[in-house]
Structure formats: structure tokens, C-alpha cells
Amino acid sequence: MKSPKNAPPVVVKDLHKSFGDQTVLDGIDLTIAKGETLVVLGRSGTGKSVLLKLLVGLEHPDSGSICVEGQEIIDLPLPQLNEIRKKIGFLFQQAALYDSLTVEENVAFPLNRHMNMSEAERKNRAKELLSSVGMEKDLAKLPSEISGGMKKRVGLARALALDPEILLFDEPTAGLDPITAAEIGNLISQLKEERQITSIVVTHDVHGAKSFSDRLALMDKGKILIDGTFGELKKSRNPFVVQFLKNGAGS
Amino acid sequence: MTIDLLLLIAPVAIAAAATNAGSPRDQWPAARALLISFFEWFGELGVFCGRLVKAAFAPPYEFREIIRQMDSIGAKSLPLVALAGAATGVVMSLETRDSLIRFGAKSMLPTVIVFSIIRESGPIITALIVSGRVGAGIGAELGSMKVTEQIDAMEASAVDPYKFLAGTRVLACVAMMPLLTLAANFSGILMGWVANTLAEPISLHLFVNNGFKHVAFSDFLPPTFKTAVFGLIIGVVSCFQGMRTKGGTEGVGRSATSSVVLSSLFVILADVVLVRLILVFYS
Numbered sequence: 001m002k003s004p005k006n007a008p009p010v011v012v013k014d015l016h017k018s019f020g021d022q023t024v025l026d027g028i029d030l031t032i033a034k035g036e037t038l039v040v041l042g043r044s045g046t047g048k049s050v051l052l053k054l055l056v057g058l059e060h061p062d063s064g065s066i067c068v069e070g071q072e073i074i075d076l077p078l079p080q081l082n083e084i085r086k087k088i089g090f091l092f093q094q095a096a097l098y099d100s101l102t103v104e105e106n107v108a109f110p111l112n113r114h115m116n117m118s119e120a121e122r123k124n125r126a127k128e129l130l131s132s133v134g135m136e137k138d139l140a141k142l143p144s145e146i147s148g149g150m151k152k153r154v155g156l157a158r159a160l161a162l163d164p165e166i167l168l169f170d171e172p173t174a175g176l177d178p179i180t181a182a183e184i185g186n187l188i189s190q191l192k193e194e195r196q197i198t199s200i201v202v203t204h205d206v207h208g209a210k211s212f213s214d215r216l217a218l219m220d221k222g223k224i225l226i227d228g229t230f231g232e233l234k235k236s237r238n239p240f241v242v243q244f245l246k247n248g249a250g251s
Numbered sequence: 252m253t254i255d256l257l258l259l260i261a262p263v264a265i266a267a268a269a270t271n272a273g274s275p276r277d278q279w280p281a282a283r284a285l286l287i288s289f290f291e292w293f294g295e296l297g298v299f300c301g302r303l304v305k306a307a308f309a310p311p312y313e314f315r316e317i318i319r320q321m322d323s324i325g326a327k328s329l330p331l332v333a334l335a336g337a338a339t340g341v342v343m344s345l346e347t348r349d350s351l352i353r354f355g356a357k358s359m360l361p362t363v364i365v366f367s368i369i370r371e372s373g374p375i376i377t378a379l380i381v382s383g384r385v386g387a388g389i390g391a392e393l394g395s396m397k398v399t400e401q402i403d404a405m406e407a408s409a410v411d412p413y414k415f416l417a418g419t420r421v422l423a424c425v426a427m428m429p430l431l432t433l434a435a436n437f438s439g440i441l442m443g444w445v446a447n448t449l450a451e452p453i454s455l456h457l458f459v460n461n462g463f464k465h466v467a468f469s470d471f472l473p474p475t476f477k478t479a480v481f482g483l484i485i486g487v488v489s490c491f492q493g494m495r496t497k498g499g500t501e502g503v504g505r506s507a508t509s510s511v512v513l514s515s516l517f518v519i520l521a522d523v524v525l526v527r528l529i530l531v532f533y534s
Contacts, residue, residue: 056406056407058403078411082409083409090404092400092403094400096399096401096404098404099396099401109410110410
């Protein structure tokens with residue numbers, strides 16, 4: 001099954017997801033254009049991270065549709081789903097680096113599995129990716145030996161290893177000091193400019209979101225409350241939107 | 252035979268359910284929760300085994316990771332297993348020597364040691380040591396990977412964790428258990444001879460000759476190869492418990508403990524069934 005040309009990279013329609021009695025997503029509709037950076041904002045527990053996991057098939061929705069690169073991924077057999085997953089890079093909230101592997105091995109892991117490269121080529125590619133996020137000096141360190149910000153950088157290098165067309169960021173700046181958070185924000189902006197990658201960024205960081213987003217979606221109680229540019233969100237008179245932007249920008 | 256099996260499995264199933272059940276206040280809700288938990292656990296285990304089998308037989312095959320796991324599970328368990336086997340040999344020699352002297356059958360000592368070690372003590376001691384060391388290791392490692400989203404990260408990068416993490420560990424357990432059993436048998440018999448020689452000198456040659464005089468292949472091969480089944484149990488139960496971990500570091504601790512408890516219990520019960528089967532087919 002080939003994906004239709006010029007189809008938006010991600011289209012989500014009427015997506016529902018519950019865990020037991022708790023409804024997490026209650027009819028989400030989203031379309032993300034090629035090369036666009038969408039920031040998903042919202043309070044903790046509103047289902048933002050679940051939305052990202054649904055987009056790579058790590059969770060299964062109760063109902064609705066998810067099309068990635070023009071292909072419906074719900075109920076897709078694992079081999080085909082894995083082909084879609086190769087086109088998506090995922091930076092997890094705590095970076096999720098494999099703690100028994102060194103920084104270099106972490107980045108080389110997807111290359112080992114999916115790219116037909118010699119060992120020297122793999123090492124060079126891993127070094128190149130790590131150097132693009134400023135981590136070329138810590139190749140032999142274990143994840144336990146580097147800071148939270150450095151882990152995020154390595155996680156980002158690993159997410160870029162297979163040259164993805166879509167990047168998903170789960171709280172890329174959470175738990176980082178303002179300077180490191182700004183550096184990660186700059187990396188996201190840099191990626192947007194250099195590679196034209198379609199990105200979905202889940203964050204609480206309104207200030208950072210303003211700098212790297214093309215569009216923002218604010219979620220509340222499992223629904224998208226408002227979707228638009230930062231300017232459009234600022235014009236909203238919805239009390240929740242006003243309060244979120246005010247408190248978020250303040251933080 | 253079916254009823255025998257049910258009677259054997261029931262206590263383990265209850266223990267399995269108890270490790271997952273909460274602590275309801277009344278007895279009836281407690282019993283109901285235990286029953287639901289019991290069926291859930293076995294249902295999830297069935298689904299897990301299905302995914303594991305499907306993943307294990309689909310290419311690409313993870314030979315390099317299997318060899319790494321064989322080293323981690325087999326080679327690194329060797330000193331512990333050999334030590335446990337040696338201790339068993341010494342204890343057996345000391346205990347049975349007195350008893351046999353009482354019945355005037357001292358000359359039977361090498362035969363008793365060799366038979367009891369190769370037929371039962373060696374395999375079961377090896378399995379229990381491995382379920383303690385490897386079961387806890389797998390449960391904690393996979394549990395920690397689960398709660399820190401490393402397993403999700405692997406799946407998101409199009410690598411099947413059932414194949415790469417669980418399949419390789421289960422295969423390594425199956426392959427290494429008979430070899431570890433041989434090591435336990437060897438050190439047990441050797442130290443049995445040493446303990447016997449300290450009390451009453453006897454040459455190793457004579458001890459081995461007397462010990463193995465009546466041993467047939469049917470006494471040696473089925474009990475050694477039944478440990479592959481123990482390896483399967485240890486690998487599957489530990490990977491299953493690890494990969495379903497919930498609840499942060501506390502959950503990792505629970506997974507490590509339940510991996511050891513459940514795999515040891517299942518090993519002991521499987522031993523009862525396998526000994527019965529071996530007796531049916533080889534006696």
C-alpha cells in the first residue's frame with residue numbers, strides 16, 4: 001500500500017482513548033502539514049503524551065483514525081507498522097536511553113538494526129549525529145554519567161538516526177534549567193530550518209513553544225480547546241486559554 | 252493425570268494471583284479479586300507466549316544478542332552453580348555416609364551420590380540457583396527498562412522487544428541450563444569424593460568406577476535435558492514479569508521478587524510432572 005502523494009504527514013480524526021473509567025482522549029482531530037511544527041499544550045494528565053504514543057502505535061485507541069504519511073496505522077500488521085515507525089523519531093520525556101549502552105551505542109542502535117552500513121560507517125554516522133547536538137566529546141559515557149540535558153541531546157541524536165520525516169517530542173524541556181531548556185528549544189528550531197521535518201512537540205513550556213512553533217493546540221479534558229498560531233491563542237477570551245498562557249508564560 | 256496436574260498447578264496459580272492482588276478488606280471481595288487476578292495473569296501470560304513464539308520464529312534472528320545473553324546467563328552463573336553443586340556433593344556425602352554405615356551398605360556410597368546428583372539434586376539445585384540469580388536479574392532489568400520507557404523507545408524505533416529482549420533471554424536460558432547442570436553434577440560428584448576421602452581415603456578412579464557402574468544413559472540424559480524446560484520456565488516467567496512492570500522503582504522490586512518466587516515454584520512443580528514422565532518413559 002503506497003501513501004498518496006502530498007497527503008499531510010499526520011491526520012488524526014475523532015480519536016478516543018480511555019484507561020478503565022478514565023477518558024484520556026475524547027474526540028481529537030488534528031492535521032499537521034509537511035514541515036510544520038505543532039506544539040501541543042495542556043495541563044498534566046490531559047492525554048498529550050498518550051496522543052504521541054498513539055501516533056507510533058505504542059498504544060491502541062478505542063476508536064478513531066490515525067493516518068501517518070497517508071497510511072492508516074490502527075490495526076496495521078507489525079511489519080508494516082514498523083516501516084512507518086522508521087519514518088518517525090521519538091524523543092521521550094526522560095530520553096529513555098538504553099542504560100547498558102554507551103552514548104555512541106545508543107545512537108548507533110537504530111542504525112545497527114535498520115541500516116545496511118559497515119561498522120566504521122555506523123560509528124561515523126553516530127559521531128556526526130552526536131556532534132550535531134553538541135555531544136561529540138562524551139561518546140564513551142554511559143547514560144548514568146551524563147546530565148538530564150545531555151540525555152535529551154543524546155535522545156534527540158538517536159531520534160534523528162534514521163533520518164525521520166516526522167519527529168515527536170515528549171516534554172523536551174521538562175526538568176531542565178532555563179538555559180539548557182533554551183538550548184534544546186534552539187535545537188528544535190534549528191532542525192525545523194535545516195531539515196524541514198514535521199514535528200509535534202508536547203510541552204508545558206509556553207515561552208519555548210512561542211519560539212519554535214508554527215501552530216499550537218491547547219488540550220483540556222481530552223479535547224483540543226483551541227488550535228492556531230500563538231497570536232491567535234493570545235486573542236482568545238476563553239478563561240482557561242487566558243489563564244494557561246498567562247501562567248505558562250510567567251513560568 | 253489431568254486432575255493431578257490441576258492439583259499441582261492450583262497452589263502456584265494462587266501464589267501467582269496473590270502476588271498481583273491488592274488487599275481488599277472483606278473475604279469475598281478478596282477471593283473475587285484473587286480469582287480475577289488469577290485468570291488475568293494466566294491470560295496475559297498466554298498472550299505474552301503467543302507474541303514471543305511469533306517473534307522468535309520471524310527473521311531477522313538476533314544471534315549476536317543471543318550469544319551475549321548466553322554469556323550473561325550461562326557463563327556468569329557458572330561459579331555460583333558449581334559452588335552450589337559442590338556444597339550439595341559434600342552434604343550428601345556427609346549425610347548418606349552415616350546412614351549407609353548404619354545399614355552396612357557403606358560401599359554403596361559412590362553410587363548413591365552419583366545417582367542422586369545426576370538424577371535429581373544437580374538439575375533442581377541448578378534450576379533454583381539460576382531462577383534466583385537470573386530470574387531476579389531479568390525481572391529487575393526488564394522492569395527498569397519498562398518503567399523508564401526504554402522498551403517503548405525500542406518499539407518506537409521499529410525493534411520488536413519481544414524478539415530482542417524476551418526471545419533472546421528465553422533461548423539463552425533454555426540452551427544454558429543443561430550445560431550448567433553438567434557443571435553442577437561434575438562439581439557435586441567431585442566434592443562428594445573429596446568429602447568421602449577426607450573421612451576414609453578412596454581413589455577418584457575407584458569412586459567414579461563404583462559410582463557410574465550402574466548408571467545408564469537413561470539415568471543421565473532425561474534428567475539433564477529436563478533442565479531445558481526449567482530454563483524455558485525461568486526465562487518466560489521472568490521476562491513476562493519484567494515486561495509487565497508498573498509503578499516505578501517499587502514496581503521493579505516487585506517484578507524482581509515475583510520473577511524469582513514464581514519461576515522457582517513453577518520449576519518445582521514442573522519437576523514433579525517431568526520426573527513422573529521420565530519414569531513412565533524410561534523405567
